[in-house]
Every structure is written in structure tokens, then in C-alpha cells.
Amino acid sequence: MAMTKLCKADYVPVGEMKQCQTDDTEVLVVNLNHQFFCLEARCTHAGAPLSDGELNGKILNCPWHGSQFDVTNGRVLQGPAEQSLKVYPVKVLDGDIYIEL
Amino acid sequence: MPREIVLGNGKTTICLDNRMRIRDIFFPNVGLENHLSGHEFKVGVWSDQKFDWVGENWEIVMKYLPDTLIGKYLAKSRDLEIGLEVNDAVHHFYNLFLRKVAITNTSDKRRDVRIFFTQDFHIYGQDAGDTVMYEPVLKALIHYKRQRYFLLGGTTEENAGIYQFATGIKESFGWEGTWKDAEDGVLEGNLIAQGSVDSTVSFKLELEPQSTKNVYYWIASGTSLSEVKELDAKVKHLGVEQMLLETANYWSAWINKGQANLSVLPREITRMFKTSLLIMRTHVDHDGAIIASCDSDVLHFNRDTYGYLWPRDGAITAMAFDKAGFREVSRSFFQFCNRVITEEGFFHHKYSPDGSVGSSWHALVDSQGRPQLPIQVDETALVLLALWKHFQINRDLEFIGEVYPKLVIKASEFLLNYRDEETGLPKPSFDLWEEKRGVFTSSAAAVCAALGAASRFAKVFYDRQRQETLNLAARSMKQAMLTHLYDQKMGRFIKAITADGARDYTVDSSLSFLWSCEVFNARDEVVERTMSAIMDRLWVKTQMGGVARYENDNYHRVSKDVPGNPWFICTLWLARWQIARAHSLEELKQGQELLSWVVSHALKSGVLAEQIDPYKGSPLSASPLIWSHAEFVIAVTEYLDKYQKLATLKSQGD
Helix, strand or coil, X not given: CCCEEEEEHHHCCCCCEEEEECCCCEEEEEEEXXXXXXXXXXXXXXXXXXXXXXXXXXXEECCCCCCEEECXXXXXXXXXXXXXXXXXXXXXXXXXXXXXX | CCCCEEEECCCCEEEECCCCCXXXXXXXXXXXXXXXXXXXXXXXXXXXXXXXXXXXXXXXXXXXXXXXXCEEEEEEECCCCEEEEEEEEECCCCCEXXXXXEEEECCCCCEEEEEEEEECCCHHHCCCCEEEEEECCCCEEEEEECCEEEEEEEEECCCCCCCEEEEEECCECCECCHHHHHCCCCCCCCCEEEECEEEEEXXXXXXXXXXXXXXXXXXXXXXXXXXXXXXXXXXXXXXXXXXXXXXXXXXXXXXXXXXXXXXXCCHHHHHHHHHHHHHHHHCECCCCXXXXXXXXXXXXXXXXXXXXXXXXXXXXXXXXXXXXXXXXHHHXXXXXHHHHCCCCCCCCCCECCCCCECCCCCCCECCCCCECCCCCHHHHHHHHHHHHHHHHHHCCHHHHHHHHHHHHHHHHHHHHHCECCCCCCECCEECCCCCCEEEEHHHXXXXXXXXXXXXHHHHHCCCHHHHHHHHHHHHXXXXXXXXXXXXXXXXXXXXXXXXXXXXXXXXXXXXXXHHHCCCCCCCCHHHHHHHHHHHHHHECCCCCXXXXXXXXXXXXXXXXXXXXXXXXXXXXXXXXXXXXXXXXXXXXXXXXXXXHHHHHCCCCCCXXXXXXXXXXXXXXXXXXXXXXXXXXXXXXXXXXXXXXXXXXHHHHHC
8 A cells, every 4th residue: 555645753743733634634643752643633423623632642632522532543532422533554754754545 | 891702604693702691693694783782691590599690600711612613611600519511603504593501510419400591682773662472382482573583492401391481571660671580590481572572591400419411592593483483493303413513514614625734833823813714704794795893892882883894804804715715705795895886986984784885984074164085095995906816816707807897997997086196196085093084105005006906907808008007007106105105304104194284103003004015015125114113113012012003092092101002903914014024934933923922812712802901911892803813814824825935945945
């Protein structure tokens, strides 16, 4: 599967998350202590923009209805969301983040 | 009191203050008929024989859900041991105000809790001749007068409808209103009232200790009984939860369709950028008018409101929408302008959203009895300039072709003819602050830019003679500005030549039009010196900071120790100038700091007022002011463009 270049790694500081865009996909990039995780950028419950949520360690809180997700595997920790977030395979090469869509 | 939250869909607009009270309901046009007329709809809670209105005894935080026009409020009463989490919206398509209230019993005992909603309508802005009645089949209350109907409905999550209601007389014969009836926790159930009337409804919940239950409440607005009944059926069928989700997703999709790459800016600025666009959108009427502010509390100041379209404010807001990628909104504004522009080719002072000419304080004769045209000439000019900017971005030639014969040709011919033959400057008119009459540098800059814009339109349509005439007029006016409005000794532009021919040397932030209308380059020495005077004389030297309008500004004046109150638009002009003149990413930071200043002085919800108190930072005058939000959006887009350009140059240099 081809990898798609997403953004520079230094675009997302440690402990933060940002939304990036490929041609037709919104991707949430999370930097957990220099380890990058890329997930679908909208909550599976009602479509909220997760980049506007709060990140506490590896727990991501949805800004609209408070669903919680584990950013390392996308799993729901607390509803109302029921479905996990899609997690994209990531590679960092020469300071750039690549994902497999 | 400023408006903390504004919700709307272009037909129904609802504003709330910081005590969660609904303070304005406009329907069916934004800013035209206010059916509250400065009154309020309150929320109250009763439990254990105690009652309180949500207000000063409560801890309240009101914000928008990110990327949406959904209000999210948290309110807590330690005394009642009650917490409320409220979501409010106006459905993006239907004329329905939707409210979900999650009520939490924070005590350790089981309790009977009742929540109350009051409705103090003044339909068509007047309290006389209203009726409110209970509709037993729908289990709803209906307020009506002539062609305006408002239906109040609701339910609990257990499908228990309205528990009790009251209808009655208010503000007359010693009656205060039905809200008074609520304070003992019981409503008397009077079935109908007419005249000056109000109503209150309650919902009853049994709450276990530390548990939460939901109440849903809605207001349907319509022009007939059948219309509001249909809306009531719709919300009962779909449910408030579903309709809130639909609305959240609609606005989230809307705001994220913009093309701006915001990633280089801090999160608080990008959030403010989106909130600004959404708040601006609530002030766009479905017929194209862009209303200056829906905050009706300024009524108390001069018995009139900001509920009008000022062509200047509208033009600048249209530019902001275009720069952010929302051309369909700006297009409807230009269509509105094309409809209302006078046969002579100028715009009046202001307009109601139905296209009628708005109230004005500009007289038809001057103090000497001489006839004068009661206009602010920059208003006509800025619409023309905004239309050119729209075309530069969108290249929608067919649309421009529709408005060219009237909006472009008539307006530009008016501006050509409205020049002083001797000086080459525009003839006297009122200034953009709507206070004085004369030949203002800011107005001249706007007219000069508009003549240039019209010349470029003429080129597009191969209208060669017109192109040459307009181009020559623009160039002559620029030269005339240097000859008559630039003071060699002071090394800067003056504010104006007054109606009696005197030179007004007041330092005025609107001199920013010199470069913002692109008549002069931001780095031009004549601009640099003028802007230095603005920074030096108008920066408010208190803890608040910010830029005042001009020296000795008395409008809502708080103290004579400062030149005037800080205004968001004036501070943003300084930000835009810093951005325009930046030659490096390092220099660009000065602009970003001023953007952060704006964010830090906004209300928690993101609302920007017209001005702030120079000591307390609290909002003054209309709030929100759409022009403030528009200038913020323009400043952010200009920052992003400049960042991109400078970053590219830097990488090429590396």
C-alpha cells in the first residue's frame, strides 16, 4: 500500500494534536512523547472536529458530547460514541509524517 | 448587556445574554422585527420549596460548541444543588429554536425538581394586541398577533410534556407577569390571555441523588398557525436531539469548507476565526442584507438599534466572506446592493433588511441652510471596491455581468460626478464615524480605490472609454490627496478638510484606509509616518491596550485620561498594517501579537464588541459588532497569505 505524505513532524509539538488534510481525508495527528498516531479526525458519534477537543495523555475528549477515545488504538473509552476511531499506519521519514490510507 | 451567544439561520435569529436569558428574537428577517423589544425569556429552577432564576447567584459559562452555531452553557447553583448543561440552536433550515437541558441533582437525596421557561413576547416590537393561548391537542402555548405565530412546546426524556403553564397580563394593572407566578413552583393554568401578555411553562422531573435527566424545549416561528403546527409536528417526530445533531453537522460542514490553511496559527486564533465567520453568518439576512448588530440593548442609548445594513459594514463583511471562501454569502449581499442603490448611483446612510431606507441623523441642509447630500460617500465606494475584490477572488464573470450596468456603472458615474472640480477630491460628505461633514482622507482613499476598481471592471468588459476616464480620475484623486490632505510639515496625512474649509489635524485611526484600500503602499513613507502617529497617539496606555478611534473620542467615553476607548476594528487595522508591511517572518509576529490581543479581549464565547472599557476590558456599545468580526477574519487571511509568501521566500533563500 502506498504511503501518503501528510505533514512535517515538527508541525505537531509533543503532547498536542492537529488536523491535517490529504486530498480527500481529514486526519488527526497526535504527538505522544515523539510517537505519532494518526486517526480519523471526526468523532464517530456526531462528527465533531476532534482537533478542537482536549488531549489528556493518551485520552482524547470529544468537544461536542464528551466521548473519550484512546488515541493509541482509537478505542472508545466513554460514550456516547460507540464505534472506534479509524487508526492509520504511520511512518516518519526525514522529518515528514507519512500515512497509509 | 452584551449578547454572549447569537444563533440563527438567516430568518430566525436569537440572541442570549450572559445569564442564559433570550434577549432578542428576530423573525422573519435578521434585525428587522424584534419580538422581544428589549425584554427577556428567563430560566428558573424550583426544588425543596426553593426557587431561583438562573442569573447572578449561579456560576455560568457560555460558549459555542466548536465549529458550530450550537450554544453550550454550564450553570451551577450551590444553593439549589442543581447543575444545568444546556445546548441551544436555531435549526439551520427550519424556523425552530431548539433547547436541550440536562438537569443534574448534585445533592445526595432524591428530589422533585421543576424547571421553568418564561416567554415575554412583544410581537412586532409592541406589547399591545398580543394573544397567548393553550393548545390542548398539541400541549403547547401559542403567542400570536396578525401574521406572526410563536409556538412553545417541550417534553422530558420520559415523554412527559409541559407539566404546568400560565398565561396572563403583564406590565399593566399592577400585574408583573406570569414569571412571578413561577416563584412558588406552581403555575395556575390560565388558558388564554390577550393584550399585553406573557407566559411561563414548567417541566417536572424526579431526580435520584447525583443523577441527570433531560428536558427539551422549542419555539417554532411562523407566519400562520398552520406553519407553526407543522414545525411542532416535525420536532416531535424527529426529536430535539436529532435536530441539534443535524444543525451541528451542517455548521461544521459549512465552516470547514473554507479554503484557508489555518495550520500556521495558534489554536485560539483559528478557533476565533471560525467563530467570527459563524457569528457573521447569523447576521446575514436571507435576502442578502448584512446587519451591523442584533444587540438591541443599544436601544437604551438612543432609541434606535444597530439592526440595519450599513453599506460600509456590509461591504467589509462581504470582503471577509470572500477572502475566507464563502462567495455565495457575499454574492447575495451584492445582489441586495444592486436592488437598493439609488437611481443617482449612491447608497443612503443605512437600510433595513427589507431594502427600505433606514433611519438617519444626516440632514438635507447644513447649518447655514445650504442643501447637502446626506450620505457617507465611502459607503458607495466601499461596495464597489468589495465587488472588485469579490471578482478578483471568484472570477464569476456572469454574476458581475448581472450587476455591472447598475451597481458598477451607476455607482462609478456618481463617484466621478461627486468630485470637486477645483481640488479633484470627493465633495464633502459625512465621515465613516457618522459624526462630521467634510472631505475626509479615509473617504477620499475609499473613493480613489473605487474609481480604480471600476476602471478595472470596465477593462474586463472592454468598455474602453469608461476605463480611461475612471483610471484618470483615480490617478488624479491620488495626486489630489497628496496635494490637499497630506501635511508636509507634520509629515503625515490630516484627518479632513472640514465643511468650512479648515484643516482637521486630529489623529484618526481611519487614516488606515490609505493603505487598506491599496491607494498607497503600506511601506510608503507617507503611510509609515501617518501610522506612527496613530500608534503614538491612539494606543491606549492602560493595562488593556488597544487602539482608540481618534483623539478625544467622546462616544461611550469612560475617561479623559485616554484618547478614547479601544476599538477592535482600529486595533485590527494596526494588525493588518503590521502584516502588510512585514518583510520577514520575524516582522510578521507583530501582527500575530495583535490578533492574540483581540482574542484575549473577546467574550468567552468569542463575541467581539464594538469597543471595550479601557480599564476593565468589559464590552461597550453593540456586542457583537459584525464589523469587528469581519476585520478579524480579513486580518487572519492577510496574515496567512503573507506567511505563505514569506515562508516561500525564506525557503528559496535557504
